[in-house]
Amino acid sequence: xxxxxxxxxxxxxNSGLRDGMTVSFHHHLRNGDYVLNMVMEAISELGxxxxxxxxxxxxxxxxxxxxxxxxxxxxxxxxxxxxxxLGRFISAGGMxxxxxxxxxxxxxCDIENGKTPIDVAFIAAPASDxxxxxxxxxGKSACGSLGYAIPDARNARHTxxxxxxxxxxxxIDWSIPETDVDQVVLVDSIGDxxxxxxxxxxxxxxxxxxxxxxxxxxxxxxxGLLKDGFSFQTGAGGAxxxxxKYLKDVMLKENIRGSYGLGGITGYMVDMLNxxxxxxxxxxxxxxxxxxxxxxxxxxxxxxSGTHYxxxxxxxxxxxxxxxxxxxxxxxxxxxxxxxHTDSNGRIMGxxxxxxxxxxxxxxxxxxxxxxxxxxxxxxxxxxxISTPGSTIDVLVTQKGVAVNPKDRELHDRLVSAxxxxxxxxxxxxxxxxxxxxxxxxxFGDRIVADVIYRDGTVIDHIREVAED
Amino acid sequence: xxxxxxxxxxxxxNSGLRDGMTVSFHHHLRNGDYVLNMVMEAISELGxxxxxxxxxxxxxxxxxxxxxxxxxxxxxxxxxxxxxxLGRFISAGGMxxxxxxxxxxxxxCDIENGKTPIDVAFIAAPASDxxxxxxxxxGKSACGSLGYAIPDARNARHTxxxxxxxxxxxxIDWSIPETDVDQVVLVDSIGDxxxxxxxxxxxxxxxxxxxxxxxxxxxxxxxGLLKDGFSFQTGAGGAxxxxxKYLKDVMLKENIRGSYGLGGITGYMVDMLNxxxxxxxxxxxxxxxxxxxxxxxxxxxxxxSGTHYxxxxxxxxxxxxxxxxxxxxxxxxxxxxxxxHTDSNGRIMGxxxxxxxxxxxxxxxxxxxxxxxxxxxxxxxxxxxISTPGSTIDVLVTQKGVAVNPKDRELHDRLVSAxxxxxxxxxxxxxxxxxxxxxxxxxFGDRIVADVIYRDGTVIDHIREVAED
Numbered sequence: 001x002x003x004x005x006x007x008x009x010x011x012x013x014n015s016g017l018r019d020g021m022t023v024s025f026h027h028h029l030r031n032g033d034y035v036l037n038m039v040m041e042a043i044s045e046l047g048x049x050x051x052x053x054x055x056x057x058x059x060x061x062x063x064x065x066x067x068x069x070x071x072x073x074x075x076x077x078x079x080x081x082x083x084x085x086l087g088r089f090i091s092a093g094g095m096x097x098x099x100x101x102x103x104x105x106x107x108x109c110d111i112e113n114g115k116t117p118i119d120v121a122f123i124a125a126p127a128s129d130x131x132x133x134x135x136x137x138x139g140k141s142a143c144g145s146l147g148y149a150i151p152d153a154r155n156a157r158h159t160x161x162x163x164x165x166x167x168x169x170x171x172i173d174w175s176i177p178e179t180d181v182d183q184v185v186l187v188d189s190i191g192d193x194x195x196x197x198x199x200x201x202x203x204x205x206x207x208x209x210x211x212x213x214x215x216x217x218x219x220x221x222x223x224g225l226l227k228d229g230f231s232f233q234t235g236a237g238g239a240x241x242x243x244x245k246y247l248k249d250v251m252l253k254e255n256i257r258g259s260y261g262l263g264g265i266t267g268y269m270v271d272m273l274n275x276x277x278x279x280x281x282x283x284x285x286x287x288x289x290x291x292x293x294x295x296x297x298x299x300x301x302x303x304x305s306g307t308h309y310x311x312x313x314x315x316x317x318x319x320x321x322x323x324x325x326x327x328x329x330x331x332x333x334x335x336x337x338x339x340x341h342t343d344s345n346g347r348i349m350g351x352x353x354x355x356x357x358x359x360x361x362x363x364x365x366x367x368x369x370x371x372x373x374x375x376x377x378x379x380x381x382x383x384x385x386i387s388t389p390g391s392t393i394d395v396l397v398t399q400k401g402v403a404v405n406p407k408d409r410e411l412h413d414r415l416v417s418a419x420x421x422x423x424x425x426x427x428x429x430x431x432x433x434x435x436x437x438x439x440x441x442x443x444f445g446d447r448i449v450a451d452v453i454y455r456d457g458t459v460i461d462h463i464r465e466v467a468e469d
Numbered sequence: 470x471x472x473x474x475x476x477x478x479x480x481x482x483n484s485g486l487r488d489g490m491t492v493s494f495h496h497h498l499r500n501g502d503y504v505l506n507m508v509m510e511a512i513s514e515l516g517x518x519x520x521x522x523x524x525x526x527x528x529x530x531x532x533x534x535x536x537x538x539x540x541x542x543x544x545x546x547x548x549x550x551x552x553x554x555l556g557r558f559i560s561a562g563g564m565x566x567x568x569x570x571x572x573x574x575x576x577x578c579d580i581e582n583g584k585t586p587i588d589v590a591f592i593a594a595p596a597s598d599x600x601x602x603x604x605x606x607x608g609k610s611a612c613g614s615l616g617y618a619i620p621d622a623r624n625a626r627h628t629x630x631x632x633x634x635x636x637x638x639x640x641i642d643w644s645i646p647e648t649d650v651d652q653v654v655l656v657d658s659i660g661d662x663x664x665x666x667x668x669x670x671x672x673x674x675x676x677x678x679x680x681x682x683x684x685x686x687x688x689x690x691x692x693g694l695l696k697d698g699f700s701f702q703t704g705a706g707g708a709x710x711x712x713x714k715y716l717k718d719v720m721l722k723e724n725i726r727g728s729y730g731l732g733g734i735t736g737y738m739v740d741m742l743n744x745x746x747x748x749x750x751x752x753x754x755x756x757x758x759x760x761x762x763x764x765x766x767x768x769x770x771x772x773x774s775g776t777h778y779x780x781x782x783x784x785x786x787x788x789x790x791x792x793x794x795x796x797x798x799x800x801x802x803x804x805x806x807x808x809x810h811t812d813s814n815g816r817i818m819g820x821x822x823x824x825x826x827x828x829x830x831x832x833x834x835x836x837x838x839x840x841x842x843x844x845x846x847x848x849x850x851x852x853x854x855i856s857t858p859g860s861t862i863d864v865l866v867t868q869k870g871v872a873v874n875p876k877d878r879e880l881h882d883r884l885v886s887a888x889x890x891x892x893x894x895x896x897x898x899x900x901x902x903x904x905x906x907x908x909x910x911x912x913f914g915d916r917i918v919a920d921v922i923y924r925d926g927t928v929i930d931h932i933r934e935v936a937e938d
Contacts (some may be wrong), residue, residue: 001790003784003785131785131789131790132784132785141929145651159784167789168698168728168748169728169729170728170729170748170749170750170787170790172729172748172749172751172769173768173771177773177774177777178777178783178784178785178786178787179776179777179780179783179784179785179786180783180784181784181785182784220720229637230786259637259638259639260638260639260641265762279639279641280636280639282639282641299641299642299768302642304583305646305648307648308646308647308648314647314648314649315472315628315647315649315650315651316472316600316601316603316647316648317648317649318639318647318649320600321470321600321638322638405577458872
């Protein structure tokens with residue numbers, strides 16, 4: 001009369017997982033996640049081989065994946081983001097078949113349209129009832145939204161919920177309903193709370209970052225978009241958060257009531273909601289404890305699925321109505337193409353996540369980045385890897401000036417009229433190189449180690465092998 | 470930048486609806502619904518013909534459907550319930566192809582598994598934003614849950630939301646997300662509030678009904694199921710509501726904390742939630758204003774989709790965990806088969822709704838019915854139409870005694886031990902006939918006017934033509 005299974009290994013056996021199939025994972029437990037490693041260990045011990053792993057993101061904590069690749073358990077990886085440790089392994093040619101990078105919108109899209117079917121989805125759920133109604137909002141490993149996991153659970157042939165807090169039926173604030181769940185496994189712990197969410201996310205104290213944040217808000221004001229109904233997304237980086245804080249001050253001072261904040265949600269966005277800058281928050285992933293508490297208690301702070309966030313084949317998604325997004329970059333080139341997949345040496349250390357989805361959807365897509373980082377210029381002739389096409393980027397904000405994409409003439413004129421220091425992006429490149437020198441181009445091998453699949457399904461770039469240092 | 474279309478007719482044209490396709494409707498506006506008639510009128514005016522109409526229920530207010538059948542706009546009807554006026558028309562042979570009756574669980578199941586695909590779903594939404602995030606909880610035509618419409622919107626090729634209250638994006642408490650919506654049409658009114666929900670639902674004052682309600686609660690107590698964690702569904706009929714009221718008194722007195730109330734929800738179930746008899750309500754349809762207000766404001770009162778309510782092909786649904794359901798009957802036979810589709814004359818005046826879904830899922834499925842109604846015995850040798858198979862019914866409660874299905878020996882013994890007057894169902898039949906006489910069997914024609922499709926997809930009965938009086 002319930003779906004409880006005694007162990008992960010038992011659940012894998014019951015799922016009918018066989019050689020060559022696809023398993024999926026989501027990343028709301030971030031670098032604190034235990035579930036992916038526990039499941040892959042069980043699968044490896046069962047001798048199942050040649051799997052495709054479709055994970056919404058992979059963090060350093062998932063380093064055992066290297067062994068599973070080496071021993072043949074894992075044959076292919078599909079993901080939207082991969083942090084440095086696994087990234088270096090892949091870049092050094094650790095895998096035979098190229099990693100497929102998608103976006104946070106493209107991934108649920110391809111799961112739903114059947115291009116990347118999932119055989120068994122494993123859901124890390126901070127609270128579940130015995131029938132699989134589950135949520136991330138409660139429990140000792142609470143992570144808030146389970147947005148990216150919702151399409152996996154709905155579309156997988158078989159879905160296993162793994163939880164460390166079993167509650168009586170029915171868990172009423174489910175993110176994923178029992179209708180999508182085959183088995184529930186209770187384990188001691190699904191993650192390390194310290195790694196799941198930061199206690200608090202902090203704005204930068206770096207003066208360059210603060211200066212860029214102020215300029216970013218000036219650009220938003222000058223764009224004409226900052227008025228009642230305004231909608232906004234920003235990242236969790238220090239300068240992006242500082243921009244949110246300055247923006248809040250402006251909105252409160254000018255009594256502007258925005259419509260919604262979107263995205264990965266931080267405490268700064270929660271403050272904006274609570275202080276009346278937004279009517280609501282649409283949350284696909286929580287970045288800190290304040291966001292988790294807010295999504296648990298405030299009905300105006302609502303979880304959205306990855307589909308609702310950004311799928312390009314949904315009948316619409318939240319990014320389609322977005323006014324402004326502030327995004328980061330490891331490189332941006334003079335055509336405004338942005339790289340967030342590799343470092344300047346060409347090694348994988350990131351991924352698009354929602355970068356290119358929000359850039360495509362937002363009326364104003366802004367990159368905020370210092371001219372150089374670790375003595376390497378950020379602005380370059382050609383990015384090492386195209387993550388987000390320049391055609392979807394409107395403006396670059398640096399500490400030395402702002403560059404507007406030539407396609408945005410009206411925006412250019414608005415910024416100039418507002419007294420913002422607007423420069424040609426080639427001037428910014430020259431300035432960066434005058435400070436940091438012209439960097440050597442990475443030396444790539446011939447072999448392709450990853451494909452970058454844009455949200456419309458086209459492969460917009462390949463990432464090639466780079467020898468280890 | 471939004472999905473607003475100026476008129477229903479325009480929306481039908483944009484949808485690509487053509488001859489022979491399928492349109493769908495839901496019935497949360499009940500006998501107050503204007504939307505089905507407005508849409509069918511527009512379709513008829515456009516000269517589109519031979520449509521299949523898949524409506525979760527049809528009420529007397531939908532009587533213009535008779536004209537659409539006669540003029541060839543409508544060729545087939547799929548529904549879970551049909552009230553008397555349209556029922557008599559169908560029973561009299563008004564349609565060439567048989568109506569397909571499904572259950573509230575079987576309908577979403579067959580929509581999802583592709584047996585009954587929908588080309589264009591029309592969603593009557595009491596509030597929507599311009600991108601189609603919509604809800605039934607708010608607006609001048611508020612109806613509460615939109616549970617039955619959720620699978621339609623998700624699975625239809627094209628979905629049109631029709632609303633009389635447009636709110637700014639994003640409507641945050643959506644039942645149906647924008648991801649599933651192609652067009653939004655604003656109209657003056659989607660329904661007559663007086664017909665949408667009763668102001669209040671009232672328990673019976675009839676002494677026979679009250680007596681049966683008390684006996685029903687005695688049976689529940691004796692069954693052993695009434696303990697902490699208890700879950701319960703009951704209908705909106707007077708005696709069923711009276712049973713809910715008596716049950717509440719018992720639960721409060723004995724300090725029993727149930728888990729959930731399910732179903733079509735009335736104010737009586739809301740009282741049980743608010744007074745602590747249940748932890749939560751799972752609501753696929755609201756029957757009265759108190760239920761609408763509760764689902765709008767109380768997070769423990771949550772909307773569920775038709776799939777989550779009762780789909781037999783979901784990985785589980787709420788009916789699977791149900792302890793007790795109280796159901797009605799127009800007839801029950803000595804094998805405990807129940808008819809809720811036709812009157813004793815064999816004319817269509819109802820349908821399964823969630824009857825057979827909850828009977829199949831609940832541990833204790835109870836029929837509550839007077840021995841005779843309008844001088845016709847309720848207990849009979851063979852029901853005129855099998856709506857719910859006797860194998861899923863556990864007990865019949867009448868004002869003269871209680872009959873237990875022979876398959877439930879333990880239940881029988883528990884009731885006897887509790888001092889409940891248990892009789893053989895054949896004794897009850899004899900008693901009914903001694904009071905009301907043996908009724909004449911309906912005189913059917915040869916022609917089949919409707920098929921009764923059980924929740925597992927099998928046709929369990931046919932309904933044949935009956936001449937008009």
